[in-house]
Amino acid sequence: MPLPSRAIKRKTFRFAPPLSPLSLLAIGFILTSCSSAELPALGFPRNVTDINDRSLNLWQGAWIAAFVVGAFTVGLILWAAFKFRRIDDDLPPQVSYHVPLELVYTVIPFLIVAVLFYFTARDESAIIKISPSTVAMHEIKVNGFQWSWQFSYKDANDATVTGTPKAPPTLYVPQGERVRLTLTASDVVHGFWVPAFMMQMQNLPGAQNQFEFTANKLGSYPGRCNILCGRNHSQMLFIVKVVTPVEYQNYVNSLKGSAA
Numbered sequence: 001m002p003l004p005s006r007a008i009k010r011k012t013f014r015f016a017p018p019l020s021p022l023s024l025l026a027i028g029f030i031l032t033s034c035s036s037a038e039l040p041a042l043g044f045p046r047n048v049t050d051i052n053d054r055s056l057n058l059w060q061g062a063w064i065a066a067f068v069v070g071a072f073t074v075g076l077i078l079w080a081a082f083k084f085r086r087i088d089d090d091l092p093p094q095v096s097y098h099v100p101l102e103l104v105y106t107v108i109p110f111l112i113v114a115v116l117f118y119f120t121a122r123d124e125s126a127i128i129k130i131s132p133s134t135v136a137m138h139e140i141k142v143n144g145f146q147w148s149w150q151f152s153y154k155d156a157n158d159a160t161v162t163g164t165p166k167a168p169p170t171l172y173v174p175q176g177e178r179v180r181l182t183l184t185a186s187d188v189v190h191g192f193w194v195p196a197f198m199m200q201m202q203n204l205p206g207a208q209n210q211f212e213f214t215a216n217k218l219g220s221y222p223g224r225c226n227i228l229c230g231r232n233h234s235q236m237l238f239i240v241k242v243v244t245p246v247e248y249q250n251y252v253n254s255l256k257g258s259a260a
């Protein structure tokens with residue numbers, strides 16, 4: 001059916017672009033007070049542990065891929081919007097079942113997912129790899145319960161520190177030495193999460209999960225439960241304190257002393 005003909009009035013207008021991507025980026029950095037040294041990390045906490053070191057490339061690569069795909073998509077949208085904008089009342093050629101085109105837009109997303117999957121699986125399996133028993137290791141058990149955490153240090157003959165929602169516990173780890181955490185739960189599923197380490201793993205009742213890390217930077221890093229585990233989930237806080245090996249040894253000795 002032909003479209004009702006009607007005169008199209010061409011309005012003259014000036015295209016005032018909103019903020020350009022570059023100026024948006026600049027405003028973003030000013031608002032987040034991101035320095036030029038931090039810029040390549042794109043908000044990623046660098047060098048806190050060896051886990052961060054490994055996942056930094058994955059993080060940067062994922063952002064670059066997202067920027068490229070985003071820019072390409074916006075470019076295509078703008079190109080189509082301007083090139084094929086309504087000029088007259090004639091219908092443009094109607095295309096359906098364009099097999100080559102449909103193959104292209106099926107294969108490209110598949111390739112994107114495959115590449116992201118490959119790099120994610122490669123880094124994840126390296127991060128959760130457990131060292132052979134010959135490697136020197138500080139072993140600490142991390143038990144989650146409603147509503148806090150228990151840290152048991154093998155170095156202190158399994159002396160245990162138990163936190164409460166009002167007095168969140170502190171997990172001490174030595175700088176530059178390998179630490180293995182064994183995660184368990186007393187009641188329901190909890191999630192051990194230290195945002196600055198870029199690492200989280202679940203505490204499962206009746207099962208053990210493990211991961212290892214070497215902390216590079218001294219400091220205190222907040223941690224929390226990241227699995228909604230019940231009413232007081234939000235109070236399941238803790239601190240990870242990276243201290244010098246000597247301070248760690250003193251702490252462990254003090255635990256042994258108080259347990260004796």
Ligand SMILES: [Cu+2]
Nearest residue numbers: 190225229236
């Ligand atoms: Cu929890």
